[in-house]
Amino acid sequence: MSTLTALARAEAVAAGRAQPIATVRHLHVHPDPLVLVPVVMAGEPNAPLAALAGRDRAAPRLLVVAQPRNRDLRFAFAAELAEIVVGYAESHIGPSEAVAVDRGRDVRHRYLDAPQVWVPNPGGVDFLRLFGRSTRFRRTDGDHPVPPAVPLLGRWLTFLATQAEVPGSALLVAATQALALHWATGQSSAEDAQLGALLGWIDPGPLTGPEAARRAEQLPPAGPATDPDFDNRVLAPLLSAGADPADALRDQLLPTWDLMWRAVDLLRALPPGARVAGRWDADRDAFSGYVAHLRDTGTPQPRRDSAVAAAARLHRLENVQARYAAQRAFDDPLVMAEHRLTGEAFEGVVTHAKADRVDDTGKRPVLRPRLIVRTAEPVRASAGTALTCPDRPSQKATVISVTPAGDETDVLLELSGGMGRKLVAEPGSVPAVGDTVLYTTLTEAYRPGGAFPEPDRTPWTHGGPPAPPAQPTPAEAAEEWA
Template identity: 40%
Template sequence: MSLDVYQRLLALSQARAVPAASRAHRHLSPRPWLLAGYHLAGEPSAPVAIRYGSFRDSPKLLTVAEPRDRAQRFAALGGLARDLATYLSRYTVTEPVVRATGSGRELDVDLCCVDAPQLIVPNEATAHWVGLLGQYLRSLDDPVLAAAGAHLGWIASRRNLPGSSVLLTATDLLTAHWRTGQLPTEDGHLGRLLAWIEPPAGTDAWQAARDAEAMPPAGPASDPAWDAVVLRPALERAKEQGDVRRLKLAAAEVLAGPWRDTWAAIDLVRMLPPGEHVAKRWESDRWSWTRHRERVLAGTVSFSARLSDVPAYRFLHELETRTAALERQMALDDPLVMARYLATGEAVAGVVIKRDPEHTVVNAGGRSVLRPLLWVRTSAAFDRPAGTDLWWGKVGMVVRAATDDTVELMVTSGAVTRPKLGLLPDTDTEVVLAPFGPLQYFPDNLPDELPWPTRSSRPKPAPEPELDDDLDTDVVLGTTATTAATTAPPPADGAAGRVPEPRAVPDSTVTPASPAASGSTTAPSGAVPSGDSRGGW
C-alpha cells in the first residue's frame, strides 16, 4: 500500500484531512492577484461577472449586462486590463545578477526583476479560463486589451511547467499539502476540500462537505439551477429595463464564496514553513517574467499555435527535467514527502552501526583507491538489489549487500578522499538514504533522430549534395542544390518500404509562406510563448 492510499484511509477513518507535507512547496507572494468569475454556459468568451484584486477586503467586481454584446464586453474587460497593468507595474524593478553562460565556465551580469507577479484562482477550470481570455484579448486591436491578453497568455503558459508558481489554483495548493478521505476527483471542488481540512465546529467532514456542495460552484461554469433562477432574470431585467442592480447583487453574492475560500486556502498554506528549494524555483519564474517584459516592450511577443520539431522536443525535455527536479526537491525539503519513498522501499532509514573509512578497492587502471564502507541497521527490510545507488546529502553510495535488518554500503563519491572523510556519518548517527543525488543539469542536445511525438508530418525536402573542395566558391549554394535536386533521377517507385521523395521546386516558383503557415497564429490556451527563457533550477 502506498503512503497516499494510507493517508486517505486515515483521513476517512478520522473524518478529517491529514497532512501530506510539513513544508510549503509553492511560493506565495505577499501580494498576489486573485481572480474568480463566471461566464455564460457554453460561451467562455462571454464573461458575466469577475471579481479580482490583490486586497482581501476591497475586491473589484465587474459585470456585463449583455455578455454577447461585444461593446459591453470590451468595456468591462478594459477596466480589468487597466487594473492588471497597474498591478504588473509593481514588478518592474530589476537588479544585476551574475549568471553562468555557455558551458558554465564563464560568468556574465544580467538584469533580473527582483520579484514577479502571481495570479491565484479558485480551481483548475478558472486557470484554463484565464488562458482562453488571454487568447481572446491579445488578438484585438485595442492596445490595452492586447497587452492584457499577452500578459495573461504568459501567465497561463507558466501553468504547464512543474514547480512554477506564477499561476496557482487554490485546489492545487491544498491537495499538495493535505490528503482527504474523498475521491481525488472530488478534491477539485474547493468548498468540499476546505470542509475536509477545517470543518466547522460541531460538524464532521462529511456533513461539511455536503453543505459545501449545496452552494454554487466556484466557477467559471455556473450551476444550471442558479442560471435559471437567479442569472437569467437578472440579465433580462438589465437588458429590458437597463437596471443592473439585481445582476450586481447576484454576482457579488455568488462570487463571495470562491473569493473567501481562495483566501482561506492561502492562509492555510502560509502557516507552513517554506521548503528550501522554493526560492530557487521562484527565481526561474522571475527570469521568465523579465524576458516576457522585454519582449512586450520591444513589441516582439508572440505565441505559437503549435510547437514543431525542435521547439517541441526541447519543451518536452524541459517538462521531464522539471518534473524530476520537483520530485527530488520536495523529498529533500520535506520529511513527510520523503516518507513516501521510505514506504515504497526506494529509500531506507536506519542507524549507522559500523564503518570502515580505510577500505580500498583496485580500480580498472590497477590503482588502489579509497572506498569507505558503512553498515546501517534498518527498522524494515530493504529489498533493493546489490548495485542500487543511494545518497546521503552529497555522499553517494552503492548497496553491496542487504539482510533483514542491515544494509552494507560502499561510498563511491563525495567522500572518497582523505580530506573529505569527515563528511561520512559517525557511528550511531540516524541517516536517511534516498535515491536523490545532486541535481544533474542535462543539456537539451538534439538527438540524431527526434522522438516520434515531436516529428513534423510534413515531407522532408530533398537533401543538398555534398560540394567538392574544387567547386567555385562564388556559386550560390541554394541554386546549386536546387539544380542538382531537380536533375537527379527519382528513386525507384518499387523500392520496398520507401516513399518517393517529392520533386524539388525551383526557387523562382516558390511563393512566400503566409503568416498562418509560419506558426505565428494565435495559440490555444496554455500555449508556450515563443523564445521564452525560463532559466533552470
C-alpha cells in the same frame, strides 16, 4: 492515490477532519497576491461573464459583461481585466539583482519579486489559457480594433498559464490543487475539486469535516461554471430584460472570494520547505525573461509549438518534474515516507565504515570511502545504482552489493564527492558507525538538456520545418470572438 494518502483519507473519515500529508509548505505564498475569481457563460467556456479580482480582500473589484454575446462589451471587459492583471504584473518590474551564470564568467539580472495570481481551481487556469489565446493576436488598428491593453493581457495570461504547467511553479496557483497537496480529506478527489467542501474538511471550525462540507455545498460554485439553477432563475431573466446583472453576480462570487483568502491564509501559516525559495527564484527568472521579451520584440506566443519546440519543452518539463519530486521528498519526511514504502528510499544504521579508503586503480588515487548500511526497509536498488543522501545532497553513493541479513538487508555503498579535495575526508562528510542515514534514488542534480535538431532541420516525419510565424490578418480581427 498513494498508500499513505489512502491511509490519511481513512484517518480523516475517522477523525472527522482533514489530515496533513505534508509537514512543510511546498509552494511560495506571496505577501501580496492577486486573487481572481472568473465565471463564464454557461455552454460557452470562453465567454466571460464576470470576474472578481483584487489584492485587497476587503475591496474586491467586480468586472461584468452585461451581455456576454456582445463583442464590444467582451473586449471592454478584457481591457478592464488588463488594467488589473497587467498593472499587477508590471508593478513587480523594479529593482533587480545580479545572478552569476556560466560558472561565474557572466551575469544576468533578475527582478527581486514576481507576481502571483490565485484562481479557485484548475478550471480557472484553463479559462485564463483560453482567454489569453483568444486575445493575444487581436489587432489594435484597422477594422475592428481592440483597446491596446487587450493583446498585452492575452500575452500575460498565456505566459501565466504556461508557467502553471511547470511543476513547482507558483506564478499561477489553483487553490484546490495547492490545498490538496498538503491535506487529505475524507471525501473523493472529485469532491475535493469543490473549494468550499475542501476547506470545510481542512478548517471545519466547530463542525465536523462532513458537516462543514455539506454546508459548503449550499454555496455558489467557485467557477468558472455557474450554477444552472442560478442561470435559469436569476441570470437568464436579467440578460433577457437587458438589466444589469452586477448585483446578482456579486452575490455569487463573494463567497468564493472569501474562501480564496481563507485558503491563502491556511497555506501561509505552514512553514515553507527549504527548497521553496529556490523554486521561487526560478519563477522570478521566468518573469524577468518574459519582461525582457516584451521589451525586445513583444511578439505573441505561437498558436502551437513546432515539433522541435514541443519536444524540447516536454523534455524540460520531465526534468523539472523529477527535480521537483526529489525536492519535495528532501524537504518533507512525510513525502519521503511514500518513497520508502516503494523501495525508492531506505533508512538504516551504519554498521561498518571505512572513511579513509582510497581507490588507486586509476591514473591517480581518489578518495572512495565505503560503508555498510543495515536496513529493515525494502530495498529496490541493485549493484551500480546511484543514490543520494538528503543530508549530503552533493555526495553520490553507488551501490556495490545488496545482501540479505536475516530479516534485514545490508547495503554496501561507495561514496564519492562532497568530502573535500584531499585524500582525507573532511570531518562529518562521511557517516560514522552508528549513524542513522537515509539514501534514495531521487536526485535534484542538474540534468543536461536533450539533443534536438534545429527547427529548420525538422524531419518530414514530424511535419518538416515550421512555417514562418503567422501575423494577425484583418480577417482574423473581423471573425467572431469565440
